[in-house]
Amino acid sequence: MSTKWVYGFDEVEALDKYVLGGKGANLAEMTRVGLPVPPGFTMPTAACHAYGNEGKMTDDMKDAVAQAMSRVEAATGREFGGNPPLLVSVRSGAPISMPGMMDTVLNLGLNDTTVKALAEETGDERFAYDCHRRFIQMFGDVVLGIHSMRFEQILEDVKADASVKTDQELSAKDLERVIFQYKVLVQRETGHEFPEDPFTQLYMAIGAVFSSWDNPRAKVYRKVHEIPDDLGTAVNVQTMVFGNLGNDSGTGVAFTRNPSTGSRGVFGEYLINAQGEDVVAGIRTPQPIAHLEQEMPQVYEQFIALCNTLEQHYKDVQDIEFTIQQGRLFLLQTRNAKRTAEAAVKIAVQLVEEGVIDRQTAVLRVDPDQLDQLLHPRIDPGAQVQVVGTGLPASPGAASGHVAFTADDAADRRQNGERVVLVRTETTPEDIHGILAAEGILTSRGGMTSHAAVVARGMGKPCVCGCDALYIDGAQKVARIGGIELREGDTVSIDGATGRVIVGDVPLVEPELSEELNLLLEWADEFRELGVRANADNPEDSARSRGFGAEGVGLCRTEHMFMASDRVPVVQAMILADTIDAQREALDQLLPMQQGDFYGILLAMDGLPVTIRLLDPPLHEFLPNLEKLIAKQVTLQEHQSLHPDDQEIARELAETTYMLRRVRDLHEQNPMLGHRGCRLGITHPEVYEMQVRAIFQATAQLMQEGHHPVPEIMIPLVGHVEELRRLRVMIEKVRLAVESETGTVLSCPVGTMIEVPRAALTAHEIAVEAEFFSFGTNDLTQTTFGYSRDDAEGKFLHQYVEGGVLQHNPFQVLDVDGVGQLVALGTERGRRTRPNLKVGICGEHGGEKRSIKFCHDTGLNYVSCSPFRVPLARLAAAHAAL
Ligand code: ADP
Ligand code: MG
Numbered sequence: 001m002s003t004k005w006v007y008g009f010d011e012v013e014a015l016d017k018y019v020l021g022g023k024g025a026n027l028a029e030m031t032r033v034g035l036p037v038p039p040g041f042t043m044p045t046a047a048c049h050a051y052g053n054e055g056k057m058t059d060d061m062k063d064a065v066a067q068a069m070s071r072v073e074a075a076t077g078r079e080f081g082g083n084p085p086l087l088v089s090v091r092s093g094a095p096i097s098m099p100g101m102m103d104t105v106l107n108l109g110l111n112d113t114t115v116k117a118l119a120e121e122t123g124d125e126r127f128a129y130d131c132h133r134r135f136i137q138m139f140g141d142v143v144l145g146i147h148s149m150r151f152e153q154i155l156e157d158v159k160a161d162a163s164v165k166t167d168q169e170l171s172a173k174d175l176e177r178v179i180f181q182y183k184v185l186v187q188r189e190t191g192h193e194f195p196e197d198p199f200t201q202l203y204m205a206i207g208a209v210f211s212s213w214d215n216p217r218a219k220v221y222r223k224v225h226e227i228p229d230d231l232g233t234a235v236n237v238q239t240m241v242f243g244n245l246g247n248d249s250g251t252g253v254a255f256t257r258n259p260s261t262g263s264r265g266v267f268g269e270y271l272i273n274a275q276g277e278d279v280v281a282g283i284r285t286p287q288p289i290a291h292l293e294q295e296m297p298q299v300y301e302q303f304i305a306l307c308n309t310l311e312q313h314y315k316d317v318q319d320i321e322f323t324i325q326q327g328r329l330f331l332l333q334t335r336n337a338k339r340t341a342e343a344a345v346k347i348a349v350q351l352v353e354e355g356v357i358d359r360q361t362a363v364l365r366v367d368p369d370q371l372d373q374l375l376h377p378r379i380d381p382g383a384q385v386q387v388v389g390t391g392l393p394a395s396p397g398a399a400s401g402h403v404a405f406t407a408d409d410a411a412d413r414r415q416n417g418e419r420v421v422l423v424r425t426e427t428t429p430e431d432i433h434g435i436l437a438a439e440g441i442l443t444s445r446g447g448m449t450s451h452a453a454v455v456a457r458g459m460g461k462p463c464v465c466g467c468d469a470l471y472i473d474g475a476q477k478v479a480r481i482g483g484i485e486l487r488e489g490d491t492v493s494i495d496g497a498t499g500r501v502i503v504g505d506v507p508l509v510e511p512e513l514s515e516e517l518n519l520l521l522e523w524a525d526e527f528r529e530l531g532v533r534a535n536a537d538n539p540e541d542s543a544r545s546r547g548f549g550a551e552g553v554g555l556c557r558t559e560h561m562f563m564a565s566d567r568v569p570v571v572q573a574m575i576l577a578d579t580i581d582a583q584r585e586a587l588d589q590l591l592p593m594q595q596g597d598f599y600g601i602l603l604a605m606d607g608l609p610v611t612i613r614l615l616d617p618p619l620h621e622f623l624p625n626l627e628k629l630i631a632k633q634v635t636l637q638e639h640q641s642l643h644p645d646d647q648e649i650a651r652e653l654a655e656t657t658y659m660l661r662r663v664r665d666l667h668e669q670n671p672m673l674g675h676r677g678c679r680l681g682i683t684h685p686e687v688y689e690m691q692v693r694a695i696f697q698a699t700a701q702l703m704q705e706g707h708h709p710v711p712e713i714m715i716p717l718v719g720h721v722e723e724l725r726r727l728r729v730m731i732e733k734v735r736l737a738v739e740s741e742t743g744t745v746l747s748c749p750v751g752t753m754i755e756v757p758r759a760a761l762t763a764h765e766i767a768v769e770a771e772f773f774s775f776g777t778n779d780l781t782q783t784t785f786g787y788s789r790d791d792a793e794g795k796f797l798h799q800y801v802e803g804g805v806l807q808h809n810p811f812q813v814l815d816v817d818g819v820g821q822l823v824a825l826g827t828e829r830g831r832r833t834r835p836n837l838k839v840g841i842c843g844e845h846g847g848e849k850r851s852i853k854f855c856h857d858t859g860l861n862y863v864s865c866s867p868f869r870v871p872l873a874r875l876a877a878a879h880a881a882l
């Protein structure tokens with residue numbers, strides 16, 4: 001079977017972008033609609049694969065290209081290599097747009113003969129030589145691999161010789177000199193003469209574009225954007241039109257709406273008498289599109305009309321490349337515009353209002369991941385800040401912290417409870433633990449796809465990279481930027497949304513939902529079936545997440561309340577107590593505090609369910625660090641030997657020694673699999689009893705005040721139904737006691753987390769006692785993979801993901817094939833016992849779109865995620881349902 005190697009733009013049969021690439025598909029579509037597109041043809045992605053396998057263009061392909069060229073000759077009345085000469089561009093075009101990643105050659109078909117024909121035809125020698133020198137330069141760079149700088153240097157030298165500043169001022173004679181020297185350079189670099197035969201040029205250029213699919217830039221881009229490597233690129237060969245043919249010619253790029261703010265109105269820029277990349281190259285300053293209205297009113301009017309036609313046709317904002325040749329407008333490219341999250345939301349809503357798309361389409365237009373950009377705290381726009389430099393905005397959000405120059409320093413400072421910004425020239429996989437420890441990352445080198453940028457985005461941490469103004473002296477641990485010296489421990493702030501680097505702390509403002517985003521999310525709510533709750537441990541987070549649309553709290557971690565600085569001494573006293581009375585006393589102190597916590601959260605969520613998880617981590621997490629205690633003991637012992645009579649030292653030493661003994665008692669080799677969760681609740685029932693009492697007392701109090709608290713008690717880490725049964729007996733006892741003490745009728749469902757495989761496997765038994773399930777997929781992932789999350793991420797997981805052993809970090813994206821099976825099976829078995837068992841998920845995955853899709857497909861009732869991800873989860877749940 002012979003493959004079809006060539007599709008004319010005017011052959012309407014196939015418009016699939018996986019065959020023709022995005023650019024080719026749109027060129028064909030615009031041609032079909034009758035828009036002014038210069039004639040040409042596309043070689044499909046299959047040709048790229050064939051080229052890769054053969055290592056060259058086959059005769060088959062060459063024949064097809066030659067035939068297609070004669071069709072273009074016929075359509076244009078020009079001749080490739082003849083008179084008037086047909087010139088073409090050879091353009092890459094991948095199925096998923098990868099702007100600027102691959103290469104294009106313009107003015108192909110020029111040689112010493114055709115350049116004369118072109119000069120004659122146009123009556124403009126200068127123009128013809130300008131095209132020729134551009135062609136040799138682009139071909140030399142893209143096809144022959146000679147760095148563009150080498151050509152630029154020659155051009156600069158000739159300009160200096162001619163005493164002119166701009167390319168436009170060079171005469172035809174000057175340009176002939178440039179061309180001559182270019183050819184000498186090519187001969188010297190490649191050992192061959194510059195190819196004069198147009199078809200040789202064409203086949204070589206096509207081959208180079210196919211090969212550019214695998215250039216390192218393109219590969220990295222694909223990795224970052226999760227574009228499959230096996231798609232391949234198409235090649236477009238298109239008749240040249242000339243924006244450099246005098247002052248009634250020009251070239252430009254435009255968006256049909258503002259891609260950064262989303263405001264209505266065509267947005268873009270153009271250059272008169274210019275070609276191709278001149279607009280973006282920054283050599284001359286382009287004019288805003290609005291200016292075209294004065295310069296060429298008719299062209300402007302036509303252009304605006306074309307923009308509207310394109311938007312109506314594609315039903316989305318377009319990113320357009322155009323060229324004006326002697327007052328005639330041509331479209332060279334259109335595609336759905338990339339846009340900021342803010343613009344995406346605004347435009348989706350506008351298009352619904354304008355009747356272009358329906359609500360469902362609008363909801364699907366915004367990628368839930370994109371919302372993340374809008375939901376980070378930002379630097380207060382009104383704040384006075386000292387900006388000392390700007391780098392690339394590599395990962396959104398703002399971060400402040402103390403400067404650390406090494407990953408180890410960052411990790412150490414973090415251990416001491418400091419907030420850290422890791423400042424490096426660049427990062428490598430060895431720095432992962434430092435990146436994990438840091439609030440944000442700042443590098444002086446590397447682009448948007450550098451290691452730091454990629455990893456930071458993956459972890460959702462702010463990152464500014466490639467900040468040229470930053471000079472780091474790693475040996476001295478000092479950095480200089482904008483005339484300021486930064487030493488280790490100094491405070492610095494970064495703004496990952498703008499790339500700003502700021503000295504000192506900055507005031508942050510909470511993200512807010514814009515009017516448009518609220519509207520879009522309301523539409524999403526109409527489509528979604530999954531409930532969305534928040535993980536919140538305090539009244540502020542509860543209120544915030546309610547404002548973001550959360551329908552309750554899916555996970556309230558009570559240990560976070562124990563960690564508050566005023567609580568720690570009481571919690572320690574409780575843990576260290578050596579008599580029942582001493583313990584009682586500490587618990588009595590904690591009870592009103594916990595009751596206050598629950599009161600606040602239940603009030604903030606009044607009328608909505610709040611799932612409160614009883615204490616989960618091992619007790620030693622509340623005690624001082626073992627190594628530090630040992631160090632303290634050693635120091636005190638030394639002091640004591642010097643001052644044997646000092647009572648104060650003796651007392652402190654005794655205290656430390658006791659503490660150390662208790663910490664050693666509680667120490668575990670493997671705390672993640674240790675004495676924690678319901679295991680504590682069963683062996684030390686006092687703590688759970690106190691917590692349950694606090695929940696019921698807060699509930700009774702709120703009810704008496706006329707509120708509608710809806711608490712749910714959740715038991716962590718259950719692996720056997722008997723654990724749950726026993727704890728339920730305890731809970732029931734406390735409930736009855738508080739009922740009779742307060743005279744209030746109390747009811748509260750009791751459920752469990754499913755976070756060890758045995759719980760999922762025996763879900764039908766556990767559901768006898770559990771009124772609801774919540775999959776704790778963080779722990780379930782740990783216990784299913786047998787990975788300790790905190791260790792794995794820094795040690796091998798990163799490498800696993802980079803190296804492709806795992807496709808995703810399973811702590812970020814739910815492992816559907818493994819952990820997901822347990823979720824599905826647990827849900828199904830649980831519901832066998834209790835058909836309307838309410839099932840949710842409360843791990844990190846509850847705020848991740850692919851995992852949310854899985855939860856929807858598996859029939860869960862709700863997902864619960866951190867407050868800032870609630871909007872994202874609402875949108876993702878709608879996407880899952882549509
Ligand atoms: P990229 O994918 O990097 O945008 P393109 O293939 O779109 O590369 O080419 C870059 C630019 O070259 C276009 O924006 C346009 O200005 C110019 N160009 C490409 N083909 C032609 C053509 N046939 N006539 C005139 N200019 C062209
Ligand atoms: Mg382009």
Ligand code: MG
Pocket residue numbers: 616716717755776778779
């Ligand atoms: Mg857990």
